[in-house]
C-alpha cells in the first residue's frame with residue numbers, strides 16, 4: 001500500500017460517526033471532522049462557524065464555572081493528560097436536547113507529532129445503548145403480566161420506606177392479598193381468563209397505592225403485596241375493605257360467557273409500629289394473617305397488630 005494522501009485520511013476521519021476535534025497543547029482546536037461540525041449545527045451553531053483556532057478550554061469555562069460536573073471532570077482529565085498523569089480519559093454523560101434524551105461517551109487521547117503534543121477529543125452518541133440498558137433495568141423490576149412491581153422491587157422499596165417511617169416515628173401498613181380458589185378458576189374458565197383476573201386485580205391495587213410512599217406488587221402466582229408508608233391501621237383497614245369490595249365486583253366467566261362467579265381474595269393486614277425491628281417480620285406477620293383469613297373462610301381480611309386478637313371482618 002502506498003502513502004495515503006492527506007485528503008484521503010481526512011475523508012476517512014470525516015466518515016467516522018464520532019465527533020472528533022484535535023487540540024494543540026494550548027487547547028486551541030486545530031482540526032474538527034464533519035461529524036463535529038454537523039453536531040454543532042444540530043445544537044444551534046452556524047454551518048459557516050470557524051472552529052479552527054477556538055480555544056476549547058476557554059469555551060468550556062462558563063459551564064465549568066457554573067459547576068457542571070461533567071465539564072469539571074473533562075477539564076480535570078484534560079489537565080491530567082497534559083501533565084502526563086494519565087494517557088487517556090473516558091466519561092459517559094447525559095446531554096439532553098429539548099426534544100430528546102441523549103447520552104454520549106467522551107474520550108480524550110494524546111499524541112506527539114514533530115515534538116508537539118496534541119489532544120484528540122471524541123464524543124460518540126450512545127443513546128440507543130443507554131435506552132436499552134434502562135429498558136432492561138425496568139423490565140427486571142416490573143411483573144410482565146400485570147405491569148406492576150415485582151417482588152424484588154417491593155423488597156427494595158419496603159426497606160427504604162420502612163427506614164423513612166422509623167426515622168419519622170410513623171407506622172407502615174402491609175397487606176398480603178391472595179386470590180381465593182384460583183386453581184378452580186383456571187381449571188374451569190381457562191388459564192387465559194385467570195391471567196385477565198390477575199391484570200384486573202393489579203389495576204385495582206394500583207389505584208389504592210398512588211402516593212410516593214405506597215407500593216403494590218405481584219408477590220408470586222396469585223398473591224399480591226401492598227405497603228402504605230406513614231399510614232395507621234384504621235386507614236389501611238378501610239382501604240383493604242374497599243379493595244376487597246372492588247375485587248368482588250370482578251365477574252369471572254366460563255369460556256362460553258356464562259357467569260362462573262365473582263372473584264374473592266383473602267387479605268392479611270399488619271400495621272408495623274416503628275419499634276418493630278425488621279420490616280421482613282411485618283411482611284411475615286401479614287402473610288400469617290392472610291393464611292388465617294383463608295382458614296376462617298376466605299373473602300375476608302384478618303388484621304391483628306399484636307398477633308393476639310384476630311379481628312375478623314367479613315366484607316360480603
Ligand SMILES: Nc1nc2c(ncn2[C@@H]2O[C@H](COP(=O)(O)OP(=O)(O)OP(=O)(O)O)[C@@H](O)[C@H]2O)c(=O)[nH]1
Nearest residue numbers: 178179180181182183184186191192194195221222
Ligand atoms: N392464570 C394464571 N394462573 C396462575 C398464575 N400464577 C399462578 N397461577 C395459578 O394459581 C393457582 C394457585 O393455586 P393454589 O395455590 O392451589 O391456590 P388456590 O386455588 O387459589 O386456593 P386458595 O389459596 O386456598 O384459595 C394455581 O393453579 C396456579 O397455576 C398466572 O400467572 N396465571
